[in-house]
Amino acid sequence: MALALLAAPPARGDQVNPESSLAEQIVDALNQADGAYPGFRANHAKGLVAEGTFAPSAEAAGLSKASLFAGAPVPVTVRFSSGSGIPTVADGSPRANPHGLSVKFHLKDGSETDMVLNSRTFFPVANGKDFRDLELAVAASQAGAPKPTALEKFIVDHPLVAIPLKTPESLAEEQYNGLNAFILTNAAGIRQAVRYQLVPPNVVHLAPEEAAKRAHNFLFDEIRERIGRGPVTFQLRAQLAGPGDPITDATQVWPAERKVVTLGTLTVRKVADDSDKAQRELLFLPGQVTDGIEASDDPLIQARDEAYAVSFARRSR
Secondary structure: OOOOOOOOOOOOOOOOOOOOOHHHHHHHHHHHHHOOOOOOOOOOOOEEEEEEEEEEOOOHHHHOOOHHHOOOOEEEEEEEEOOOOOOOOOOOOHHHOOOEEEEEEEOOOOOEEEEEEEOOOOOOOOOHHHHHHHHHHHHOOOOOOOOOOHHHHHHHHOHHHHOOOOEEOOOOOOOEEOOOOEEEEOOOOOEEEEEEEEEOOOOOEEOHHHHHHOOOOHHHHHHHHHHHHOOEEEEEEEEEOOOOOOOOOOOOOOOOOOOEEEEEEEEEEEEOOOHHHHHHHOOOOOOOOOOOEEEOOOHHHHHHHHHHHHHHHHHOO
8 A cells, every 4th residue: 555645634623514414424523533535435544455265164054045155165355454544544553443354255146245344342332323423522532622522521421432452463363343233044044143253263462562563564564475475364254143132233242152153264365466446446335235144223234334335435536
């Protein structure tokens, strides 16, 4: 990625146009919090596109009749990313968390289905309006803001926002989680709510003081080099919801003892020839699914789809 660009200073404020859609307000709030960078995503701006394959497991078809879970491996396009809307964010900065991994499956019939995961185990708020308000609070709490800041006040009612996240040793040594629930349906019509996980062979995190010492782009430099040496793999798993588990609230983690089924292996084989161009052209939508996979009623799925589309339209101008 070409990172030699001028950092646009974040606009300071706590307001959005009440006449605009919620999706537009979310993107505007993100731009207020982190700054607006033409050509880049409003969130998870820093990234790297790569290519590979997904090979389904024998157990996957028992959960879903989706074509990606049956037969031969399917090609995939993936994007590793850092959190925040700042494309120059330091990899060891707390603002770079959570890191993300999005996957676009290219199906045999020419269609696509997406999965959008990140290194959180929960989302700090439950709906799009609260996410907008979180970003507005961040924007209004820049250096010099009077105490208690808008963010400090927001955290009182949303304590999950204050839970710190860890920086990985490598983007290949991080677990990425699908925070929203989806419904898988098999050939017999049996439906099962799941949350996805992409799990590497090893998960390694850095202490904050160690992460702060690392080179500015150490994660993205390392993942390029690692993929150049050989394939990077993740197991795609589905955690199955049990009775009473909330499927419409991404702030709530399901019990660890819930059954987990391996759906297959994601293998990342090469960095895209022109990652910067690919990033500008790619749009990953959590709600873009195929037959055998259905979005749950979690309101964040629609909010993310609509906000991502607004961000895509703006960076494509």
